[in-house]
Amino acid sequence: MIPAAFDYVRPHTTDEAFAQLQRHGAEARVLAGGQSLIPAMRFRLARPAVLVDINALSDLGELRMTDRVLTVGAIARDSDVERAPWIGERRWSLIHDASRVVADPVVRQMGTVVGSLCHNDPAGDWTAVALASRATVVVRGTAGTRRVPIDDFLVDSFATAIADGEMALGAEFPVSDDRTAGSYQKVERKVGDFATAAAAVLVSLNADGTIRSAGVALSAAGACAVRVDKAEQLLAGQKPSTELIRAASDAAWHRSAPQADLRGSVEFKKHLAGVLVARGLRQAFSRLGVQA
Amino acid sequence: MRVHVTVNGVAYKRDVEPRTLLAYFLREECRLTGTHVGCDTSSCGCCVVVMDGTRAVKSCSMFAAQADGHEILTVEGLAEAGKLHPLQQGFWDQHGLQCGYCTPGMLLTSYALLKHQPNPSEADIREGLSGNLCRCTGYQNIVKAVQQAAATLGQPAGATK
Numbered sequence: 001m002i003p004a005a006f007d008y009v010r011p012h013t014t015d016e017a018f019a020q021l022q023r024h025g026a027e028a029r030v031l032a033g034g035q036s037l038i039p040a041m042r043f044r045l046a047r048p049a050v051l052v053d054i055n056a057l058s059d060l061g062e063l064r065m066t067d068r069v070l071t072v073g074a075i076a077r078d079s080d081v082e083r084a085p086w087i088g089e090r091r092w093s094l095i096h097d098a099s100r101v102v103a104d105p106v107v108r109q110m111g112t113v114v115g116s117l118c119h120n121d122p123a124g125d126w127t128a129v130a131l132a133s134r135a136t137v138v139v140r141g142t143a144g145t146r147r148v149p150i151d152d153f154l155v156d157s158f159a160t161a162i163a164d165g166e167m168a169l170g171a172e173f174p175v176s177d178d179r180t181a182g183s184y185q186k187v188e189r190k191v192g193d194f195a196t197a198a199a200a201v202l203v204s205l206n207a208d209g210t211i212r213s214a215g216v217a218l219s220a221a222g223a224c225a226v227r228v229d230k231a232e233q234l235l236a237g238q239k240p241s242t243e244l245i246r247a248a249s250d251a252a253w254h255r256s257a258p259q260a261d262l263r264g265s266v267e268f269k270k271h272l273a274g275v276l277v278a279r280g281l282r283q284a285f286s287r288l289g290v291q292a
Numbered sequence: 293m294r295v296h297v298t299v300n301g302v303a304y305k306r307d308v309e310p311r312t313l314l315a316y317f318l319r320e321e322c323r324l325t326g327t328h329v330g331c332d333t334s335s336c337g338c339c340v341v342v343m344d345g346t347r348a349v350k351s352c353s354m355f356a357a358q359a360d361g362h363e364i365l366t367v368e369g370l371a372e373a374g375k376l377h378p379l380q381q382g383f384w385d386q387h388g389l390q391c392g393y394c395t396p397g398m399l400l401t402s403y404a405l406l407k408h409q410p411n412p413s414e415a416d417i418r419e420g421l422s423g424n425l426c427r428c429t430g431y432q433n434i435v436k437a438v439q440q441a442a443a444t445l446g447q448p449a450g451a452t453k
Contacts, residue, residue, distance in 0.1 A: 001332075008293060008310035008357050031358075038313075038353045039333040051310070055358060079347075083408070104423025106340055106348045106401055191422040192335060 003041035010053040017054050018140055018167060024050045026164040031055070032075050035103065035111040036119045052167075060169060070173040071138075074115070078108035090287055094182025094202045095173070098129045101184065104192035114171050117150075120224050122157050122259075123194035127225035129184060132200035132215035136172045137161075145169065154224045179212075180204040181287035183280040186219075187272055189263060195220045196263040197272035199252065201280035203235065205288055211235045216248065216280075218273050220263075221256035228255045231277065240285045240292035245278050252277035295360040299324065300369025308356050314349075315339045317356035318366060326367035326396050327351060330425070337424030340397040341366050348404035350423075365403070367396035378444035379403060379437070388437030390428030397424050402438045410446060414439065 011017040021028050029048035031037060032055070040046040054060060060073040063084055072081065082099040086092060102125045103111055116126040117137060129135075130150040137153045139146055139162055153161045162168060182202035186195050202215040214235035216228040231248035238244050256273035260266045285292045296305050299322050306321045318327045318341070330338030334353040341351045342365040351364075370377040379399050382388065389395045398421065405412060405420040412420065417438045418431070426434060 002313070003311045005309065005311055008355070010357070010360075031355075034355075034358070035334060035350075035353055038355070041311075042333055042353075053358060100419075104337075105405075105420050106337055106350055106423040107334055107353075109347045109404070110349050110354065 001042050001044060003038070004044060004047045006041075006048055007050045008053060009050065010056050012056050014057055014060070014140070014169065017052055017057060020050070020052045021167055022142070022165045024052075024165075028052055028165075030074075030115075030118070030167055032115040032118075033077065033111040034115075035107045036115070036121065054167070065175070068175055070175060071170045072113045072173070073170045074168055075112055076114070076170075078102050078111045078113060078116075079105075081113060082108060089178075091176045091178055091180040092182075093284070093287055094129055094132060094184055094200055097182070097184035098125050098186075098200065101125065101186050101188070107192065114168050117153065117171055118160055118162060118168050120154055120156075120158055120160050121194065122222065122224050123198075123220040124225065125184070125186065125195065125198060125219060127154055128198055128200040128217040128219040130171065130173075131217035131225055131227045132182065132202045133173050134215060135174075138169045138172060139166055140169050141166045147172070151227065157223045176202070176204055179206070179288065181284045182215075183283040183287070185276040185280045185283075187276065193263075197221065197256075197258070197269045197276055199273065199276035199280045201277065201284050203281070203284045203288070205290070209290070210237055210239050214248075216252065216277060218252060218256055218277070220269060221258050221273050226255060226257075228252050228277065230255065235281075240281075240290050242292060245281045245292055248281060249274040249278040293357060295356050297356065297359045297361075298363045300364075300366060306356075310355060310357050312356045314341070314351035314354045314356050314359050314364070317359070318351060318364070321356075324366050324368050328393055328396055330393070330397075335425070336394070337397040337401060338394050340400045340424065342400050342404050346404055346407045348401045365400065367399055370399060370403070377403075378441040379406075381444070382437035382440035383434070386433045386437040386440055388429065388434045394424060394426045394428075398426065398434055402441065405438070406442055406445060410442065412438070412442060 027049040031051045031053040064071040186198040198219040204212045216231040230251035253274035258269035328338040330336035339352040
């Protein structure tokens with residue numbers, strides 16, 4: 001189908017984009033990669049009156065790394081992340097894994113990380129990755145720029161903390177030390193499909209081999225991606241072991257509250273959530289040289 | 293709105309509605325019907341074209357307005373001076389197509405793939421083409437075609453088969 005008619009604007013500065021969004025409020029949508037929005041418009045699931053195309057804002061296309069934080073700009077493509085020079089480093093293995101299974105390789109050349117967070121599909125990939133990584137979304141609003149922790153950003157299915165007239169400028173992922181590794185585990189029916197179930201895991205070890213911190217999150221397990229707090233608490237301070245992984249896996253099973261659909265039943269998806277957290281933890285530990 | 297898109301080196305200036313999708317701009321405004329429309333919602337890859345020389349995009353899920361000021365390569369632009377591009381020759385030699393509907397998308401996705409990975413492994417090719425669906429050949433010959441093209445393109449300039 002052809003989308004409903006809309007007005008199109010292509011600002012050349014962030015100020016101009018923000019002014020357009022302020023002017024049109026709820027009528028406007030930001031167009032970044034468009035790989036979710038345009039199909040939704042074609043199905044007439046979305047009918048924005050105005051599209052504010054931010055693809056000319058080249059300063060939002062950067063992946064910027066400091067000692068503390070990796071900033072993914074609002075129009076940095078999934079494929080930019082996939083091909084980043086640092087993507088092979090162990091500390092980025094969660095983002096590495098996810099960057100290779102988001103949608104398909106062609107969609108990734110347009111699709112963006114930040115757009116995916118803003119779309120907040122219940123079965124999206126980057127939302128779970130952002131939770132496990134404890135990322136922050138940089139939002140420009142009327143009171144200036146603010147940083148919203150991902151837990152507060154993801155409000156409900158297809159709903160975020162971004163209000164009408166506001167825009168996301170980027171997402172910030174904390175830079176971990178080298179005793180950190182992660183894993184992204186996804187079951188999908190075919191390449192390019194949304195997850196039937198998926199688990200994002202990020203663990204950091206202390207010098208003595210105990211777990212300093214853990215991030216565990218699920219996709220396709222509720223209204224939007226969810227953090228498995230219980231698993232994170234169980235893991236912190238402990239030494240990796242088979243029993244510990246089993247306990248974290250059980251916590252994921254309990255936390256998962258999926259909907260049955262053509263991809264699977266509630267029982268099947270809950271089962272997968274547990275299995276995928278276990279697999280993710282085993283792989284993350286293995287990447288850190290620990291067999292558990 | 294007025295858009296100015298360079299397609300296969302030719303400048304096209306057209307007045308279009310903002311909702312005009314690039315696939316339909318190419319087919320109906322530029323009369324370049326080599327770009328096919330399959331699923332029409334970014335799943336099948338029939339409509340893939342290359343933007344600005346290196347980026348493969350699904351033209352059913354991009355507005356013509358987004359291509360304003362950019363260069364687009366379609367299947368009609370692959371051959372030069374009547375000589376098939378090595379990818380096209382590969383698909384010919386290896387029987388990489390049957391009905392041919394997916395072929396333009398396969399060619400353009402492979403074109404961008406080889407720009408980023410000139411020496412792809414078989415796994416790289418299969419992964420790179422995983423967003424393009426073919427319902428006839430079962431992919432084996434498509435992979436062989438891309439391998440042949442990579443080998444041809446990797447030869448030093450002036451070398452012949």
